[in-house]
Structure formats: structure tokens, C-alpha cells
Amino acid sequence: MTLGYYPGCTLKSHARNLEDSAIEALKVLGVETVELERWNCCGAVYSLADDDLIHQLAPVRDLIRAKDMGLDKVMTLCSMCYNTLARANLLMRNDEAKRKTLNDFMEEESDYAGEVEVIHLLQFLKNDIGWDKLKAAVKVPLKDLNLSPYYGCTLTRPLEVSIDEAVSPTIFKEFIEALGGTYIHSDHSAECCSSYQMISNPEAAIEAASKVVRSAEDQGADALALSCPLCEYNLGKRQVDILKKHDDLKPLPTFYFSQLLAVALGVDPLICRFELNPTASLELLEEKGVVEKVSA
Amino acid sequence: MPIIISDSQVVRDFVQKVEEISGEKFSKCMQCGTCSGICPMGAEMQLSPRHTVLMTKFGQKDRLLDSNTVWLCASCHSCLVRCPRGLDLPKVMEAIRQITLRTNENYLEPFEIPDELLEDLPPIAMVSCFRKHTA
Numbered sequence: 001m002t003l004g005y006y007p008g009c010t011l012k013s014h015a016r017n018l019e020d021s022a023i024e025a026l027k028v029l030g031v032e033t034v035e036l037e038r039w040n041c042c043g044a045v046y047s048l049a050d051d052d053l054i055h056q057l058a059p060v061r062d063l064i065r066a067k068d069m070g071l072d073k074v075m076t077l078c079s080m081c082y083n084t085l086a087r088a089n090l091l092m093r094n095d096e097a098k099r100k101t102l103n104d105f106m107e108e109e110s111d112y113a114g115e116v117e118v119i120h121l122l123q124f125l126k127n128d129i130g131w132d133k134l135k136a137a138v139k140v141p142l143k144d145l146n147l148s149p150y151y152g153c154t155l156t157r158p159l160e161v162s163i164d165e166a167v168s169p170t171i172f173k174e175f176i177e178a179l180g181g182t183y184i185h186s187d188h189s190a191e192c193c194s195s196y197q198m199i200s201n202p203e204a205a206i207e208a209a210s211k212v213v214r215s216a217e218d219q220g221a222d223a224l225a226l227s228c229p230l231c232e233y234n235l236g237k238r239q240v241d242i243l244k245k246h247d248d249l250k251p252l253p254t255f256y257f258s259q260l261l262a263v264a265l266g267v268d269p270l271i272c273r274f275e276l277n278p279t280a281s282l283e284l285l286e287e288k289g290v291v292e293k294v295s296a
Numbered sequence: 297m298p299i300i301i302s303d304s305q306v307v308r309d310f311v312q313k314v315e316e317i318s319g320e321k322f323s324k325c326m327q328c329g330t331c332s333g334i335c336p337m338g339a340e341m342q343l344s345p346r347h348t349v350l351m352t353k354f355g356q357k358d359r360l361l362d363s364n365t366v367w368l369c370a371s372c373h374s375c376l377v378r379c380p381r382g383l384d385l386p387k388v389m390e391a392i393r394q395i396t397l398r399t400n401e402n403y404l405e406p407f408e409i410p411d412e413l414l415e416d417l418p419p420i421a422m423v424s425c426f427r428k429h430t431a
Contacts, residue, residue: 014418044424048371048390050319055427080420157373166377192336192372196425199417200404201368204340211336230420237416 003124004071004116005033006062008081009041015078015229015256017273022077022121022258024272028265029129029137036065036074044080045196046087053101059088060102064109066116073117075124077258079228083154086118086161120155121258122171122227123163131178139266141180144288147260148184148221149176150212152231153192175257176225179264188215193234202241209234210242213252223253223284225260232256236278253281263290306355310395314352317391322353324381331375331385337368345375345385352388357395366392367403367429397431404429 003026011019023033039062047055062085066074076082092099093114103111125134149172156162156169164171169190173183193212194205212235216224226232235242236254243249259272269291274282285291315321331345332338342363343351351359360366369389376384396403404425409417 008420009423010418010420014416041419041423043427044420045371045427047427048384048387049317049394050387051317052394078420080424153370153372153374157377159377190374192370192374194337195370195372196421196428197337197368197370199409199413199421199425200429201340201364204337204368207340208336228420229418230424233416233418233421 001030002032002034004066004069004074005035006039006042006066006074006076006081006085007035008076008078010229011078014276015232017276018077018227018229018232018256018258021256021262021267021272024267025258025262025265028267029134031129033075034069034071036062037069038065042081042084042088044084046084053098053105056088056091056098056102057106059085060092060112061106061109063089063092063114063116063118064106064112067112068110071116073119075119075121077121077227079120079152079154080230082118082120082163083161089114089116089118090160120163120227122155122175125175125261126171131174134178138178138180138264140264140290142176142260142264142288142290143180145181145284145290146184146220146222147176147181147225148186148216148219148223149173149189149257150186150193150216150224150226150231150235151190152226152228153190153195155227156190172225172257176260179260181260184216184219184221186212186215186219186221188212193231195230195234198234198238205234206238206241206245209238210246210249213239213242213249214246217249217252221252222288223255223281225255225257227257239278251278251280253284254278255281301354301356305358307357308355310357311352311355313395314388314391317394318384318387320384320387322349322383322388324383325349325353326381328380330378330380334374334378335369336372336374337370341365341368345369348392349383349385349388352392360392361396365389371428393428400431402430406430
């Protein structure tokens, strides 16, 4: 089986651990990813101003690339790319006047009317692979790992692009359980980690992010499982600033969901690039016996 | 604290402009405050989300542009999925940000981001922040 794939800018630099582990895990499941030709940055955030069409061009061009390659579906790994592409796709499907303006403006491109379906890898695993098949493919169950999923904002909001039920989603729980891990509920699993506010308003951002870490820790999580490189930056890379401000919190490892998928399917941990995660992340997997100790 | 609004403070074309950019009608809002209760940045905001809709309805342009509220909204859409009247508040916040940004005024100056922060900053953080906070 082949699957159209849109990486997005961060997966080719800071989040290679998200991309490489997903591509290898999909190979184990018999799925070959086909990267879009000449893709460009989707813009990271969907334009919310009704009169701003110029920022719809970037995501729509990516969708045109997918259509031109004969793909009926395009899969994303990054939550923000998923959200931006899925919303731009709905705009092209549902708004006749804006669709015409955008198609007319891009006269060098094929006309586009939302023919391609935008999906996130979690949806593909649930709907196209199936949890039972995934469970059967697991070679290294994530037993003894207490994992708290972090949906963030863009996988489940707004409703029209939610990959699951928007207020109480369960897709991440089903994923963790299929891999043999223990699901840990957190009240903040879909609360905002502060997004790009970590640059503009770091103090408020650290407070918002600390609530996500605290909630997962209070419920007994060993680690957070996430899907967005910006959430990973705020909750993983910048966790050092959260801990400085809240010294009662302990370091909490973070993983991309695709890294957990890959190690459970027996992919070489070196491919998962745990060196890009917080140090405690690989140590946790070694301690739980999910990966062999390389440091010893 | 009572809010006194005099006719001289009401900017009528501001209301129209926000409605035009956002595509939203504020008459939908019944001031229940669900948005303020759920907003993850609400505690840091000078005007709560509920208050922001009220002030916009009353054409209080200066109060809104002087407050940090729209710049703290991260468009997480928590308010939208819970609003009993279906008001798309993230679009209202975006419209108010755009009114400032379209005067070529930045909220964030990219050149003021410290070098040590830039080293580790993923592209997704910069692109999204510049889209929301720069002209």
C-alpha cells in the first residue's frame, strides 16, 4: 500500500524524530509513504480573517500537488499542518466564491475543489490499518509504560476537522493501548500548551505549559505522548524553564507518538532519533526495558 | 467595577470592521462567560474573552487595543467548541489583531528575539508567531 505524505517544514529539521520513526514504522506495517513533490510550508496556522485569502494559497498549493500526483488522500504527522491543510481543504470544498478567486489567482495551477482528503497518521492507523492489526504487529509491547496522550489544540478543534470526538477524544488512548502501554488520563490533554506564545509572552506561556505537565504527573504519567513539534518545543525542550519556575514538578519525558509506534513495532531505536528528545526520554525506555541500554 | 462608556469613546466603524474581517455577528453572544471559564490564557488577560465581546459590541476600540487580550489568545479554539451560541470568538480575536497589524505595527519585533532562543526555535514556532504577531 502507498500513502501520500506531506511533511511540513519542522519535520525536515527540528522534528526528524517525528518523521523518521513514522516512515519506518509504516514500512513495518506494509505502507510506503510517497512524499508530495515541491511541497511548501502550509503557513502553520489557518487564516481566521474572512478577507484574507492570500494566506490560503500556501496550503491549497500543497493540496493541488497531491491532486496532480493522483493521490486521493494526503497524510500528515504534524498536528498544525494537519489542521491548516484540512481547514483550507474544507474552504475549497464549501465556499464557491473563495474557491473561484483562489483558482483564478493561481492560473498556472490545476483547478482545485477539495478533491483530496487530508488525514492525520492516527486516523490512518485507526481506520485503514485497524487497532487489531496494529496490536498483532507489536513486537515490543510498551508494558509498564504509563503514557498520557497530549492532543493539544489542533487535532481536535474546530469540530469540522477534529480527528475524533472534540471534547472527550479517545483515539490516542486506543493507540497507546494497542501498543501495550497503559493509558493515563489527564484533564489537560487537550488544553493549549500556549503555542507560539512561548516566543511573544513567555511568562504566561510557561504557566499554561506547566499545567499540562502537572496534570499528567498528578495522574501518574511516566511520559507525555504528542504529535505536534510546537507542543514538543513547549513541553519538552522548554520544560527546563517550566521546572525552574515550578520546582515541585519532576522532569517528564516526552515522545512523539510515532517514536512509540516505531519502538513497539521493533524499529531500530537509532532510527527514532531519541537524541532529539529530552534526555530523560530514552532513559525511561531503557529503564522499562523497551529498548536495550546503549549507554551501558 | 462599573464601566462608564461615553458616546465619544464609541467607535462605530470599529464594530463594523471587526464584523467584516471576522464574518461574525456579536448579537449572537448572550454573555454567559463560558469562553472566559475555559480560556487557558484567561488568567493573564486584562480583559476576559467575554468582556472582549462586550467591549467590541460597544465599539470600545481604544480599550481593546490597549489590552493584552487579543495578543494572548493563541487561537486554541477551546471557546468555540463550547460556545452555546456558536460564536467564533477566535475569529473576533483575529480581526482585532488584524486591525492593529494592518497599520504596519508589530506586536512582536522579530529582531528582538534573543539569539540563544533562536538557536533551538523550530520553524513552526516562528512561522506561526510571525503570522499572528507581525504586520
